[in-house]
Amino acid sequence: MSAEWTADEMMTVAAARQLRDDTACFVGIGLPSTAANLARATHAPRLVLIYESGCLGAKPDRLPLSIGDGILADTADAVVSVPEVFNYWLQPGNIDVGFLGGAQLDRYGNINTTTIGGDYRDPKVRLPGAGGAPEIAASCREVIVIMRQSPRTFVERVDFVTSFGYGTGSGDRERLGLRGAGPQVVITDLGILRPEPSSRELVLTELHPGATVEQARAATGWQLRVADDLRTGEPPTGSELSVLRALKAATGGNRSASNA
Amino acid sequence: MAEIVSLAEGVAELVNDGDTVALEGFTHLIPFAAGHEIVRQRRRDLELVRMTPDVVYDQLIGMGCARRLVFSWGGNPGVGSLHRFRDAVERGWPTPLEIEEHSHAGMANRYVAGASGLPFAVLRGYTGTDLPRHTPTIKPITCPFTGEVLTAVPALNPDVTIVHAQRADRTGNVQMWGITGVQKEAVLAAKRSLVTVEEIVDSLEPMPTQVVLPTWAVSAVALAPGGSHPSYAQGYSVRDNDFYQAWDAISRDRDTFTTWMREHVLDARRDA
Incomplete structure (x- = not known):
């Protein structure tokens, strides 16, 4: 990795670039929120940020530290109840992009934020659970996932399906009647994975500058396949980096972001 | 009062x-x-x-x-x-x-049902996840008008x-x-x-x-x-x-x- 930016900064910038102006994005706190706010402060000024606390069209000038940070309500176009966010805005398919993190992801884009190891009633590790994610993953027109890549987090099969990606492969979403298209892109600290159209298996389609296929394979718990047209992404621009760092500085330091 | x-x-x-x-x-x-x-x-x-x-x-x-x-x-x-x-x-x-x-959507709807005096709420939720296998208060329900299979969750009345x-x-x-x-x-x-x-x-x-x-x-x-x-x-x-x-x-x-x-x-x- 270059000394000029960190792997986390590259991941956040790559995720922000996926968001288009004039779309509505359902944002989870942590890495997704950082990337969405970076997009709004750079190439997508009219990106509509929707937080599950009921803030529609929030325009924070620093990174919110929680999903219910006061700055989200102060700057929102509308503040609505939690039932309304889920029932009127998310469920009918009014939101373009769902932006999720997770603790485990598998080769078909299913996400686990519930338990790891053991069984459900007696888990080795108890994670926070679902929050808004299952319905975000089901009902947004598309889903973007952002997660640091390691053999422990990118696994053959998640221990618990908290948020449905493509199940066991092609056709599962359609069979279940899920309306959204599912995870279209997974951004990691090493590169970008996308579902292969025929099988829905996640394959490596892009590397961040400085990252290698060998690193990506070593950081994946399944036999990671590489797209024929694998490309290398653009490094962060000076302005992307300065805006990202200013957002973080205004927040008062780097906070950990382990929640979904 | x-x-x-x-x-x-x-x-x-x-x-x-x-x-x-x-x-x-x-x-x-x-x-x-x-x-x-x-x-x-x-x-x-x-x-x-x-x-x-x-x-x-x-x-x-x-x-x-x-x-x-x-x-x-x-x-x-x-x-x-x-x-x-x-x-x-x-x-x-x-x-x-x-x-x-539950999920947030499920919990929010359970309160709505409770406040509405209804025994359960209906939503499009939990589909494909492992939650219904472990949480008995998540059940499928068929819409009597369209036949679509949806999810029911019981009212919360604390x-x-x-x-x-x-x-x-x-x-x-x-x-x-x-x-x-x-x-x-x-x-x-x-x-x-x-x-x-x-x-x-x-x-x-x-x-x-x-x-x-x-x-x-x-x-x-x-x-x-x-x-x-x-x-x-x-x-x-x-x-x-x-x-x-x-x-x-x-x-x-x-x-x-x-x-x-x-x-x-x-x-x-x-x-x-």
Whole structure:
């Protein structure tokens, strides 16, 4: 990795670039929120940020530290109840992009934020659970996932399906009647994975500058396949980096972001 | 009509051992002072209901007040794990904790059904996830008009719901604003309700985004200024993010946690 930016900064910038102006994005706190706010402060000024606390069209000038940070309500176009966010805005398919993190992801884009190891009633590790994610993953027109890549987090099969990606492969979403298209892109600290159209298996389609296929394979718990047209992404621009760092500085330091 | 009471009286009258209790407030307006009073009055065997257990339920669980938790996201927001919740689930300390786990959409709809006087709510939710295999209160239901298979979740009707609000007037009408989450539904769904407030005023001046709970929809109102700390009350306080960070270290170890609770909750009588 270059000394000029960190792997986390590259991941956040790559995720922000996926968001288009004039779309509505359902944002989870942590890495997704950082990337969405970076997009709004750079190439997508009219990106509509929707937080599950009921803030529609929030325009924070620093990174919110929680999903219910006061700055989200102060700057929102509308503040609505939690039932309304889920029932009127998310469920009918009014939101373009769902932006999720997770603790485990598998080769078909299913996400686990519930338990790891053991069984459900007696888990080795108890994670926070679902929050808004299952319905975000089901009902947004598309889903973007952002997660640091390691053999422990990118696994053959998640221990618990908290948020449905493509199940066991092609056709599962359609069979279940899920309306959204599912995870279209997974951004990691090493590169970008996308579902292969025929099988829905996640394959490596892009590397961040400085990252290698060998690193990506070593950081994946399944036999990671590489797209024929694998490309290398653009490094962060000076302005992307300065805006990202200013957002973080205004927040008062780097906070950990382990929640979904 | 809501009775104006002290916080200690309100909890003593409205919260019984074994009750199903909901303390709501979505990051904002979390009723911490009321939670602490429940700990001081040593309530036991509670079924705690809350979308995001947060630090307030981490404290109640760690102090042995709960036998069961109904929830949808059990983390320390912006920080990481709730260590007392995890210790109870993973190792049964101080007592085993039974869990009933939902998604936010499911929990919100369960309160809506409860407030609406309906036995269940219908949503497009949980599809394809492992939650229905482990949570018996998630069932498929077929739409009688279209044949579409949807998801049903039963109403939540807590014995008592407790929320924190910015203001009440002297007759007990309650006003809150900013992020108001699912509090209106949680209060209306409950058999009894207690609202703690930052201040009691002569008349309620309208505020943008306000939710008003009329006095006849609330059992009791108690004055508890700063009663949502380390959460916040918009217009009165800001969220104490440093405390949420500090809680990670305080709660990680059983002894450190117990000592902190003794010093800051059990031995700290609240005058209200």
